[in-house]
């Protein structure tokens with residue numbers, strides 16, 4: 001297998017979002033959980049997305065795991081590696097976007113790394129280095145209240161400069177609009193000033209196509225699904241990859257009971273849970289009981305088991321920003337988040353033992369904890385449920401045939417859970 005594109009994603013939902021984008025753009029793509037073991041049977045593919053759970057861990061660990069993934073991808077022929085980050089640039093001043101980018105840049109000898117979280121299909125655009133989420137700047141969007149990485153500065157040149165050892169430049173929209181040669185000239189100018197990375201503006205997919213053409217000539221880029229789209233289209237248009245039909249693997253039904261788990265506290269997920277209350281039984285977990293370790297996961301399973309035969313159920317820890325802040329004030333941000341993620345993993349494990357083979361998980365960190373616990377080594381990409389969220393078919397799972405959907409907190413329409421269940425048969 002010689003890869004046309006290697007990708008390292010800093011969380012599992014982000015990885016499935018990118019794998020979905022690459023697949024729809026014609027690249028045969030597989031999503032692996034961590035660096036694949038030698039005995040994992042992978043199909044012949046154009047791109048591999050190695051999923052890490054490295055967004056919110058200590059920066060040194062994120063760097064070492066990303067480096068190992070990069071070495072594996074380069075070893076399979078990947079000339080270009082995309083480090084997939086969140087389209088809302090989820091990170092803190094400690095990292096992990098800057099430290100990982102710096103390390104990968106040093107490893108591959110890149111000059112100026114192109115960086116953009118733009119993903120216009122989901123309303124993420126970048127102008128003059130400022131990230132917009134829909135109509136508002138990042139720092140006015142619901143991301144300002146994210147439980148783990150509240151985003152309070154929309155100027156990404158500033159945000160990345162606080163995390164990186166290199167100077168950060170800007171390639172503005174006027175330059176991108178003039179085309180690939182103008183971008184190349186701007187990068188040469190930045191390189192001449194000793195700048196090692198540049199936020200590049202993008203508002204429309206055509207901007208990302210220009211960016212993809214230039215990025216594909218480099219060894220490394222950093223961004224969300226939008227730059228993935230640009231790279232994939234560049235690989236196809238330059239004849240490096242022959243376009244394949246998308247998502248054939250979504251086909252065969254697995255049947256069996258279905259369940260949904262929500263650990264995301266994003267506005268979109270809260271709305272989706274409210275809609276689900278009208279069509280399926282919903283259990284709201286008590287975070288205090290989880291943190292206290294008083295058997296909340298067992299209580300959830302006792303609630304779910306007798307209901308599974310009648311149709312899907314939803315179990316949620318999700319809460320409003322005020323309620324999340326109160327739990328965090330009492331127990332600490334990381335301790336609360338970790339305890340709730342592990343409770344979700346306990347519940348997922350028990351649900352699968354109870355026969356669940358179709359599982360929808362809302363939240364990136366939550367999905368990471370669940371997929372790790374289920375020991376699923378990889379996924380094939382099926383049909384698209386909503387922008388950035390495909391049906392995933394587990395490869396090599398201990399439980400056998402399984403369909404999953406890993407939903408980024410902010411993605412999907414109000415009826416997401418019903419939409420997903422309709423496509424996961």
Ligand SMILES: Nc1ncnc2c1ncn2[C@@H]1O[C@H](COP(=O)(O)OP(=O)(O)O)[C@@H](O)[C@H]1O
Pocket residue numbers: 147148263264265266287317318319323324327328336337338339340341362363364365366367407408409410
């Ligand atoms: N009620 C709650 N109180 C505090 N933290 C919570 C609560 N419910 C979930 N969390 C934590 O919030 C974080 C949500 O992150 P994540 O799953 O990545 O969602 P998103 O995709 O929206 O970022 C997780 O660490 C989760 O355990």
Ligand SMILES: O=C(O)[C@@H](O)C(=O)COP(=O)(O)O
Pocket residue numbers: 011013014015017018085086087088119224225363364365388407408409410
């Ligand atoms: O790029 C995106 O927005 C997503 O792919 C993603 O990474 C979202 O992360 P979570 O909201 O933590 O799932």
